[in-house]
Amino acid sequence: MELIAPTDAIFLLTESREHPTHVGGLQLFERPDGSGPGFVRETHEALTKMRSFHPTFRKRPAQILGAISNLGWIYDDEIEIDIEYHVRRWVLPSPGRLRDLFELTSVLHSSPLDRHRPLWEAHLIEGLKDGRFAMYTKIHHALIDGVSMRHLSERMMSTDPQDVELRAFWNLPSLPQSPRRSRWRAFTEIVKASATLGPSASSVARAALRQQQLTLPFAAPRTMFNVRIGGARRYAAQSYSLERVKRIKQAAQVTLNDVVLAMCGGALRYYLAEQNALPDTPLVAMVPVSLREKGEVTGAGNKVINVLCTLATDIDDAAKRLATISESVSRNRDVFAELPRQHAVALSLLTAPWAVAALPGFVSSAPPPFNIVISNVPGSIEPMYWGGAKLHSAYPLSIPLDGLALNITVSNTRELDFGLVACRRSVPRLERLLEHLEISLTDLERAVGVVSPDPFQQRKFAIT
Incomplete structure (x- = not known):
């Protein structure tokens, strides 16, 4: 078990059903030229096969003596993470307005993350009438802050429109870390x-x-x-x-x-x-x-x-x-x-x-x-692409x-x-x-x- 830093534990201790403490992002993409109607479904299928997880996205709050929580992290090493739960696909009802996308995002953002699972979700959303698709991501603030989440999203993408490699935020390699103070020392x-x-x-x-x-x-x-x-x-x-x-x-x-x-x-x-x-x-x-x-x-x-x-x-x-x-x-x-x-x-x-x-x-x-x-x-001020899809x-x-x-x-x-x-x-x-x-x-x-x-x-x- 790994102890939770006090600055991270605040977001777990103050959370309730009325006060979910996750941050989120909604990214809108243009489909790659020549992609077929099954592009989003195929992208979802490819993502659910990515079952290698960075340690940050394997941990969840631990129960100490069966009653005390929010003091330590436990890692889901011994059991397989339910990727189909964490990565889901949605289709908007016709006519696929942005209002419909925002309404779905409102509902998804309202619910707290499950404390019995790693504290993140990703939702692929298609059905917009102009052909674009979206990805809504939410990650608990105890794991990551908004700025870091933005950097993580950009690391998934490329500035090369010809780069069609699909990357997922949960299995990106760790960046080299320069010597720095521990969170407890800070x-x-x-x-x-x-x-x-x-x-x-x-x-x-x-x-x-x-x-x-x-x-x-x-x-x-x-x-x-x-x-x-x-x-x-x-x-x-x-x-x-x-x-x-x-x-x-x-x-x-x-x-x-x-x-x-x-x-x-x-x-x-x-x-x-x-x-x-x-x-x-x-x-x-x-x-x-x-x-x-x-x-x-x-x-x-x-x-x-x-x-x-x-x-x-x-x-x-x-x-x-x-x-x-x-x-x-x-x-x-x-x-x-x-x-x-x-x-x-x-x-x-x-x-x-x-x-x-x-x-x-x-x-x-x-x-x-x-x-x-x-x-x-x-x-980033440069155009970004994810699996060949341009970030709008x-x-x-x-x-x-x-x-x-x-x-x-x-x-x-x-x-x-x-x-x-x-x-x-x-x-x-x-x-x-x-x-x-x-x-x-x-x-x-x-x-x-x-x-x-x-x-x-x-x-x-x-x-x-």
Whole structure:
């Protein structure tokens, strides 16, 4: 048996039927030229014959003394893994709309993974009226995080359209690992850093007084998103032109992530107003932000923290909203950048969604520390192919929690692929947010003087 690292055990300990803690991805592919109608069935059959499993995809939580769980991993070495259970094939009902695909994905993403089996599933989905097919994958967060999942998916694929070799994420070889700290040692260092947070917390407090616009937790308004949630999920996704966003970025002299946040702020303003639920004070987002300097090697350790920023939903003017968001992100980032890295990470963990959602009665009795999590995950900008099929889009799926009924995650590749996951009961008509994202993007273009030739033609997909 292998002990589970505390940072991984959190995702097992906090999971329930209403709060599944797996991450997911929905990839859309174009069939290879000349492939027949049985291409997806043949792909599924080939995948189920791949019965060599990387250790990560053989382990499941162990039962200690028949009662204690979530402390250790056990590996399915002695029994054959039921590959037909883990890898399944679906056919959408006619007429095969994207709405049908997202509805199936919503159902699949709602159910927890079986703790008596390795904690992953892959679902091949065909039947879209335009001939494309999809693969929905879900993996428990105790095994892997969203960024690592994205890298794993890209390792399955090739940049060569002539490469027809079919690869599966569960049997990819391990990458060479450079010497690094163990997960337990890294966790211990964070705990030690937490014990010496006094000076760092004082620095943040002083910065909050000096810089009036620094966003602090528990100053967010209560909204329809900050409620206890049920187990059913609703999923919606859409792609937007990266070039349109880059033109706004250049015209306004802000970052690409600032524009993404402004798109979300404008869309949430429209959506909440439509629901007669727009608060007078601005919504606050929790945003994973890199502390790396320009040109720093991306593999040089973990330098990502959770930063709060305003979404300026109280501002009607799109240009002013963008400027306010950009300043908020910059000021928060600068304050944390001045701290030792371990202190910055430890401080950001104090407002982690898992810690907030796990406290009994916290959601109903305390003001929300923030209103929504918005993540921007970078990916490959090159065209990618899987078994000869071209990757069209890669939509992420994250985890709603008590107090955070809506999650927005963006995959930043050749396009901006938005994936929205929400509590089905708490967030009605989720697809309206996709329309408001488009309107918000158009508002930003007009506000900074960038003219799009035909904005509504820039969208890859419409919900029809």
